[in-house]
Amino acid sequence: MPEILKLKSPADFIGRQGAGVISFGSGQPDLPPPKEAFDGIDLKRDLRYGLIQGELKLREALAKEYPGSTAENFVITNGASEALDLIFRSWGKGGKVLLPRPYYYSYPPIIELAHMVPVYTDLTDGRIDIEDFKKKVKGCRAALINSPSNPTGRVEAIETLKGIEKITQKLGVYVVSDEVYKDIIYERENYPIQGDYVITVNSFSKTYCMCGVRVGYLWSADKKVVEDVCEMKTHTSMNTNLIGQDMALSAMKTPKEYIRRQQKVWRERRDFIYKGLTELGFDLWKPEGAFYVLPKCKNARKFLSVLYQEYKVITYLGEWFGAPDRIRLSYALDIQQIAEGLERIKQAMQKVRVF
Numbered sequence: 001m002p003e004i005l006k007l008k009s010p011a012d013f014i015g016r017q018g019a020g021v022i023s024f025g026s027g028q029p030d031l032p033p034p035k036e037a038f039d040g041i042d043l044k045r046d047l048r049y050g051l052i053q054g055e056l057k058l059r060e061a062l063a064k065e066y067p068g069s070t071a072e073n074f075v076i077t078n079g080a081s082e083a084l085d086l087i088f089r090s091w092g093k094g095g096k097v098l099l100p101r102p103y104y105y106s107y108p109p110i111i112e113l114a115h116m117v118p119v120y121t122d123l124t125d126g127r128i129d130i131e132d133f134k135k136k137v138k139g140c141r142a143a144l145i146n147s148p149s150n151p152t153g154r155v156e157a158i159e160t161l162k163g164i165e166k167i168t169q170k171l172g173v174y175v176v177s178d179e180v181y182k183d184i185i186y187e188r189e190n191y192p193i194q195g196d197y198v199i200t201v202n203s204f205s206k207t208y209c210m211c212g213v214r215v216g217y218l219w220s221a222d223k224k225v226v227e228d229v230c231e232m233k234t235h236t237s238m239n240t241n242l243i244g245q246d247m248a249l250s251a252m253k254t255p256k257e258y259i260r261r262q263q264k265v266w267r268e269r270r271d272f273i274y275k276g277l278t279e280l281g282f283d284l285w286k287p288e289g290a291f292y293v294l295p296k297c298k299n300a301r302k303f304l305s306v307l308y309q310e311y312k313v314i315t316y317l318g319e320w321f322g323a324p325d326r327i328r329l330s331y332a333l334d335i336q337q338i339a340e341g342l343e344r345i346k347q348a349m350q351k352v353r354v355f
C-alpha cells in the first residue's frame, strides 16, 4: 500500500500534469476560447496604466446584460477571485459571513484574510435550507452564495433565490452572489438575484474558457461598494490587465450559439460521468450546472492517495470543500479521458474500501 499523502489543499495538485495523468482536479474548461476572443486584439495598443474600475467599453458592454445598469455599477477585476477578495477586504472590520456548506474551497480563507468570520449553513440534499439560512443570517454582515455550485453541481431553485433576496433585503445584510457558472446550467436559464444589497461576482474564465486571462468583475447597485473596492484595488493590483480586458470585450461579441454548443458538451460529459460513477456504486447528486460531482467516499484520503500514486488519477478531497467523506471530481475532460479515469477508479476500488 503506498503512503497516505499529507496534501493540504488543491494547491498541491493545481498545474500538475504529466505522462498518463488523468486529472479530475482542476476546475477549468479544457475547451478552446471562442475565436472572437482573439479578433482585433492589438498587442501594440496604449499600455499605460488603465482605469482602476476597468475599461469603459467593457463596462458599457456588461451594462447591456444587466437590466437597469450603467458602467458605474461594475468593477473589472483579475478574475472573480480578485472581486471576492476585494469585496471582503474592503469591508474588513470584523463580522460574520454566512456560507452554505459544502463551499468553494477559497471562500473560508478569503473571508478570514479579511479578518471576518465564516459561519455555516449546511446544505440539505445539496441545496440551501432556507429556514436554516434565515436563522443563521441574522447578525451576519453578509452571506456568500454560489449557484450553480462548485463543488455540488446543484442549481438553487428560483424560489430559494427569491427567498434570499427578500430575507437579506429586509435585514440589510449584503448577499454576494458568485455566478461564475451562470452559463453552464443544464436545466434552465440562470436566475440572477437582484436588490440593493446584492453584489454579483462573475468571470470570463468559465463561459469563455479563458481562466488564464484573469478577467472577472463585480456588479453592485451600491455606489459605496464600488468606490470602496476601487480604493482597495488602487493600492493592491491597480488596473486589470488591459489586453485581457480587450479579449473579454471581443469574447462578448461571440454569438450565443457558442454558449449553447458548450452546454451540450458539458451535458454529455455530465451524463457520462454520472452514469459511470453510479454504476460503480457511488452515491452522488446529479449535477444541474457547473462541471463537478461530489460523491460520498469512505477513506477518502487513502483512496485519493492510491488513485494518485498507483493509477495517476487526480481527485480532490471533499474535506477541502467542507465535505469530509466525499471526493470531488471535475469533468472538464473529454469523454475518452473520463472513461479511462473511471476504469482506473474501478481498479483502485479493489484496494480501498470506499463504501
Ligand SMILES: Cc1ncc(COP(=O)(O)O)c(C=O)c1O
Pocket: 027, 078, 079, 080, 081, 082, 104, 146, 149, 150, 178, 180, 202, 203, 204, 205, 211, 215, 216
Ligand atoms: C465558485 C468559483 N468562484 C470563483 C472561481 C474563480 O474564478 P476566476 O478564474 O474568475 O478567478 C472559481 C474557480 O474555479 C469557482 O469555482
